[in-house]
Amino acid sequence: MPELPEVETIKNELLPHIVGRRVTSVTLFWEGLVRQPSVKEFYSRLIGQRLTGLTRRGKYLIFSLSSGEVLIIHLRMTGSLLLKPASAEVGKFIRAILHLDKETGLHFRDPRKFGVMWLVEDASIIVNKLGPEPLEAGFTPQVLAQRLANRTAPIKALLCDQPCIAGIGNMYADEALFAAGIHPLRLGGSLASEEVEHLHQAIQRVLWSAIGNKGASVDSYFRPDGALGTAHFQFQVAHRLGGKLCPLCGTPIERIVVRNRGTYFCPKCQPGP
Numbered sequence: 584m585p586e587l588p589e590v591e592t593i594k595n596e597l598l599p600h601i602v603g604r605r606v607t608s609v610t611l612f613w614e615g616l617v618r619q620p621s622v623k624e625f626y627s628r629l630i631g632q633r634l635t636g637l638t639r640r641g642k643y644l645i646f647s648l649s650s651g652e653v654l655i656i657h658l659r660m661t662g663s664l665l666l667k668p669a670s671a672e673v674g675k676f677i678r679a680i681l682h683l684d685k686e687t688g689l690h691f692r693d694p695r696k697f698g699v700m701w702l703v704e705d706a707s708i709i710v711n712k713l714g715p716e717p718l719e720a721g722f723t724p725q726v727l728a729q730r731l732a733n734r735t736a737p738i739k740a741l742l743c744d745q746p747c748i749a750g751i752g753n754m755y756a757d758e759a760l761f762a763a764g765i766h767p768l769r770l771g772g773s774l775a776s777e778e779v780e781h782l783h784q785a786i787q788r789v790l791w792s793a794i795g796n797k798g799a800s801v802d803s804y805f806r807p808d809g810a811l812g813t814a815h816f817q818f819q820v821a822h823r824l825g826g827k828l829c830p831l832c833g834t835p836i837e838r839i840v841v842r843n844r845g846t847y848f849c850p851k852c853q854p855g856p
């Protein structure tokens with residue numbers, strides 16, 4: 584599933600190609616992609632608009648439009664946005680195409696069809712419940728400590744909880760907890776302030792490193808030009824199936840399920856609660 588580094592990479596790589604482009608038409612092969620407004624209204628309000636900007640909030644992509652409205656896209660489990668020439672064939676699993684002027688098109692590829700698009704007047708309607716952005720200056724160890732204080736959920740679940748902290752999902756939560764030496768089942772409120780500081784540092788380091796490697800292509804994540812990210816080659820524990828050993832101590836990596844999420848950790852480097 585695309586997380587903050589994947590969505591940030593898509594935003595960075597699309598931005599120079601789409602700002603200033605006009606949406607000349609829209610093709611929906613899967614109308615279920617459009618959550619809001621109606622499909623009919625989606626077409627009429629989007630076609631003819633110019634894309635004036637693109638930002639990311641959590642795992643959401645926010646396209647600003649010349650009308651002042653915003654098109655918001657969440658890629659969910661398996662979505663990718665591919666930038667193609669107008670002459671390109673429609674590939675497998677393409678659920679929508681935004682046809683742009685200058686002979687380009689934005690193809691929404693989504694094998695499992697969980698992706699969502701909204702066209703709304705104000706992005707806050709969709710993203711107002713998100714927690715702080717972990718790479719912004721305002722996200723200090725103190726802010727993380729406040730988010731975790733008195734929480735009785737496992738730290739793994741809290742890191743993946745978008746209202747608690749935005750943008751982190753299964754892969755980067757596992758990587759950050761390993762880097763900080765914290766067991767995924769430790770309760771959020773049980774972390775000592777020194778552990779919170781280590782975790783804060785680990786979150787930022789893991790996310791920046793993954794952005795530098797253009798995201799992780801463990802399943803169906805592609806960059807807009809169709810290339811793969813390489814962040815998963817740096818993974819220490821996440822998705823390390825089949826008796827892989829901890830890179831630090833050589834203990835076999837274990838997999839447990841935390842709130843329905845497959846969770847990888849080293850039982851020695853991340854001692855149990």
Ligand SMILES: [Zn+2]
Binds near residue numbers: 851
């Ligand atoms: Zn270890």
